[in-house]
Amino acid sequence: MRRIENAASRQVTFSKRRNGLLKKAFELSVLCDAEVGLIVFSPRGKLYEFSSSSMLKTIERYNIYTRDSSGSSYSTEKSTQDAEVMLQKIELLETSKRKLMGESLESCELEELHELEHQLEQSICRIRGRKNLLLADHLAQLTNREKILREENAILQKQWKEALLPVDISGEVVPQSDSQYKDVETELFIGWPSRQRTQ
Helix, strand or coil: CCCCCCHHHHHHHHHHHHHHHHHHHHHHHHHHCCCCEEEEECCCCCEEEEECCCHHHHHHHHHHHHHHHHHHHHHHHHHHHHHHHHHHHHHHHHHHHHHHCCCCCCCCCHHHHHHHHHHHHHHHHHHHHHHHHHHHHHHHHHHHHHHHHHHHHHHHHHHHHHHHCCECCCCCECCCCHHHHCCCCCCCCCCCCCCCCCC
């Protein structure tokens, strides 16, 4: 299909097709109860139109619909672009992570390898610094705990010694003698108890 070169033939075809188009628009509005608006400008600029209700209301309704749909389309397009940008960032991060793990290094140039090595050395320094700080804190806690336990141990030893030594009415410590333990039997007997034990 192409443009009719002869002006007279073109005008005749325009008139016939225009009338057929207007008739089809009318039939569509009646048969299907559709709101139809048709606007046609001739090659000379003459206006031909058909509207099943009001052309202004149909155009206003069209403008509202296209404005809403274009806004939705813009939002969808922007979301798609944002998603693509995020996917690219994720891919770059994954590539960087693999390189830091020592994988996929075939595509790296010497300068990039030097940069990766420098990054790893800095990371190791930070890790070691943090580790030493935690170890120092842990050692300080253990030292403090040891000091507390030593003090508690000294208090318990003092209480134990005081509990073993009897005190007289005047408050002085009475030295213990071995005489109080003379009547205590310390030998072990095996068998049923009896009235007389043989030694």
